[in-house]
Amino acid sequence: MELFTPDFGLIFWMFVSFGVLFFILWKWAWPAIMKGVDSRADLIDKGVLYAQNAKEQLDNARQEAEKYLDEARRRQADMLREADKMKTEIIEEAREAARREAKKEMDAAQVAIQQARKEAQQSFCDEVSAFALDIAAKVVRNQLADEKAQTKLVDSLIDEMETSN
Amino acid sequence: MKHLLLIVALAIAALAAPQTVAASASADGHDGKINPKEIIFEHLGDGYGWEVPFCHHERIPLPVIVRAYDGSWRCFSSARVAHGARYDDGGDIFYIARDGDYKGKVVGVKPDGEIYRPWDISITKNVLALFITVLCVILCCMSVARWHKRNGYKAPRGFTGAMELLIEFIYSGVIKPTLKENARRFAPYLLTVFLFIMFMNLLGLMVIFPGGANLTGNIAVTLVLSLLTFFVTNLFATKHYWKEIFWPDVPWWLKFPLPIMPVIEIFGMFTKPAALTVRLFANMMGGHMIVIVLTLLIFIFAEMGAAVLGATTVVSVFFSIFMLMIDVLVSFIQAYVFTMLSTIFISLAQEKGHGEHHDNEHSGDSRPAHAS
Structure with missing residues (x-):
C-alpha cells in the first residue's frame, strides 16, 4: 500500500518543486499581481468615493441653487408685496389728500354758500320788508281814504286786542 | 454536430477501453482474469514510466x-x-x-x-507530473503578472482574466478578510498553494499523458503541503499563540499539576496539518478510485455475457463521466478548502491577544491583559 506510506523521492521532489515554484512566483508574479489587484481595488474604491462625492456636491449645488432660487422668489414676492403696499399707501395717501383738499374746498364752498345764503336771506328780508312796507303803505293809503273805513279798522284792532286779552 | 462528435469519441473510447485493460490484465500475467485491486492501485500509484495513451505495453521512459x-x-x-x-x-x-x-x-x-x-x-511519473504542474502554474501566473505590469488598471480578458478571477477570488475572498493586515505577508504562500493544488487536481483528471498522475491523491504530496502550512503557521506565530498553547486562559487545575490543556493544545498543533493531509488525500484518491472502479465494473461484468456487458458499459461510462464532472468541481473545492483552512490556521497563530482578560479571574496568575 504505497499510497499510505509517503515515498522519500516524491517528498524530496515535492519540496524542491514547491520551493522553486514558490520562489519564482514570490519573486516575479505575486508582487505585481497583488499590487495590481490591490491598486485596482483602491482605484475602484476611490472612483466610487469620488463619484459619491461628486454626486453629493452636485446635490449640494442643486440644493444651493434651489435655496438661492427660493430666496430670490421670496424676495421677489416681498418686493411685490412691498410695492403693492406702497401702491395702496400712495393711493390711500392721495385719496386722503384729495379728500382733505375736497373737504377744504367744500368747507370753503359751504362757508361761501352760507355767506351767500345769509346775504341772500338778508337781502330777501330787506326786499320783502320793503315790499311789505310798500304794500302796507299802499293798502293804508287806500283804506284811509274814507272815514268809515278808518273807524272800522280802529274798531277791529281794538276788538282784536280785547279778544287777545 | 458537436454532440455527434462527442458521442462518436465516447463510442471509440468505450470500444478501446476494454482492449486496453484486457491487455493490461494479460500483461500482468493473470491469464485474462482481471485483478481489480492491482489495477486500481497501479493507476493510483506511482511508476517509473508513463503510460503511452491507448497502449499499455509502452511507457515513456523516465x-x-x-x-x-x-x-x-x-x-x-x-x-x-x-x-x-x-x-x-x-x-x-x-x-x-x-x-x-x-x-x-x-x-x-x-x-x-x-x-x-x-x-x-x-523522476517518476508523479515527479514529472509535479514538474508539469509547476510549469503550468508558473506560465499561468506569469501571464497575469505580465498583464498587470504592462496594462496597469485595465482588466484582463480571456484566459488571463479567468486566472486573475481565481487569484482575486482567493486573495480578496479568503485571504484578505481572514488575515486582514497580514494578508500581504502570507498571500504569496497561500495563493501558490491554492493554484498548485488546483492544477495538480485538474491535471490528475486528464486521463492521458500530460495528466493522469494521481498527485494530490498521494499522501506524500499532501503531507508536504500540510507540513509547509504547519511550518508557516508556527514559525510566524505570535507570542500570544505560544502562550495560548503552553499557558492558556483556563482554570489553573487544568494546567497544574497535570498539564491537560497544554497537552491538548500541542496535540491540536499536529492534528491540524494531519487533518489537512488526510482530507485532500482521501478526497482526491476517492474520486480517482470511484472512476477506476466504475470502469472496471465493465470488465468484471464482461464475464456474464454480451447483454450484461453492454448494459454495464453504458451505465459505467455514464457514471464515470458524471463522477469526473463532480471531480472537476471537487478539484476546485478541495484546493479552496485547503487554502481556506491554511489561512484560518495561520490567522489563528497571528492573534494578538484580544479579549485576554475574560478569564483572568479564574486563572490566578495569568498576566494582566495588555492593551492592543
Whole structure:
C-alpha cells in the first residue's frame, strides 16, 4: 500500500518543486499581481468615493441653487408685496389728500354758500320788508281814504286786542 | 454536430477501453482474469514510466536516479529496468522488485547478493507530473503578472482574466478578510498553494499523458503541503499563540499539576496539518478510485455475457463521466478548502491577544491583559 506510506523521492521532489515554484512566483508574479489587484481595488474604491462625492456636491449645488432660487422668489414676492403696499399707501395717501383738499374746498364752498345764503336771506328780508312796507303803505293809503273805513279798522284792532286779552 | 462528435469519441473510447485493460490484465500475467485491486492501485500509484495513451505495453521512459550502496549516484533510463529487466550499471545490478517489501520500487543488489533499497529520487511519473504542474502554474501566473505590469488598471480578458478571477477570488475572498493586515505577508504562500493544488487536481483528471498522475491523491504530496502550512503557521506565530498553547486562559487545575490543556493544545498543533493531509488525500484518491472502479465494473461484468456487458458499459461510462464532472468541481473545492483552512490556521497563530482578560479571574496568575 504505497499510497499510505509517503515515498522519500516524491517528498524530496515535492519540496524542491514547491520551493522553486514558490520562489519564482514570490519573486516575479505575486508582487505585481497583488499590487495590481490591490491598486485596482483602491482605484475602484476611490472612483466610487469620488463619484459619491461628486454626486453629493452636485446635490449640494442643486440644493444651493434651489435655496438661492427660493430666496430670490421670496424676495421677489416681498418686493411685490412691498410695492403693492406702497401702491395702496400712495393711493390711500392721495385719496386722503384729495379728500382733505375736497373737504377744504367744500368747507370753503359751504362757508361761501352760507355767506351767500345769509346775504341772500338778508337781502330777501330787506326786499320783502320793503315790499311789505310798500304794500302796507299802499293798502293804508287806500283804506284811509274814507272815514268809515278808518273807524272800522280802529274798531277791529281794538276788538282784536280785547279778544287777545 | 458537436454532440455527434462527442458521442462518436465516447463510442471509440468505450470500444478501446476494454482492449486496453484486457491487455493490461494479460500483461500482468493473470491469464485474462482481471485483478481489480492491482489495477486500481497501479493507476493510483506511482511508476517509473508513463503510460503511452491507448497502449499499455509502452511507457515513456523516465530517468531513474538512485544512490547506490557505495554512496555514488546512478542515473539511468527506466526503460532499462522495464518489464522486469535487470540493469547492470558497472557491476551494480538494479531492477524493479515484483514483490516483497519494496514491490514496484527500484532495488539494488550488492556484490554479496544482498538486496537493498537505494536512496531513490527518480523522476517518476508523479515527479514529472509535479514538474508539469509547476510549469503550468508558473506560465499561468506569469501571464497575469505580465498583464498587470504592462496594462496597469485595465482588466484582463480571456484566459488571463479567468486566472486573475481565481487569484482575486482567493486573495480578496479568503485571504484578505481572514488575515486582514497580514494578508500581504502570507498571500504569496497561500495563493501558490491554492493554484498548485488546483492544477495538480485538474491535471490528475486528464486521463492521458500530460495528466493522469494521481498527485494530490498521494499522501506524500499532501503531507508536504500540510507540513509547509504547519511550518508557516508556527514559525510566524505570535507570542500570544505560544502562550495560548503552553499557558492558556483556563482554570489553573487544568494546567497544574497535570498539564491537560497544554497537552491538548500541542496535540491540536499536529492534528491540524494531519487533518489537512488526510482530507485532500482521501478526497482526491476517492474520486480517482470511484472512476477506476466504475470502469472496471465493465470488465468484471464482461464475464456474464454480451447483454450484461453492454448494459454495464453504458451505465459505467455514464457514471464515470458524471463522477469526473463532480471531480472537476471537487478539484476546485478541495484546493479552496485547503487554502481556506491554511489561512484560518495561520490567522489563528497571528492573534494578538484580544479579549485576554475574560478569564483572568479564574486563572490566578495569568498576566494582566495588555492593551492592543
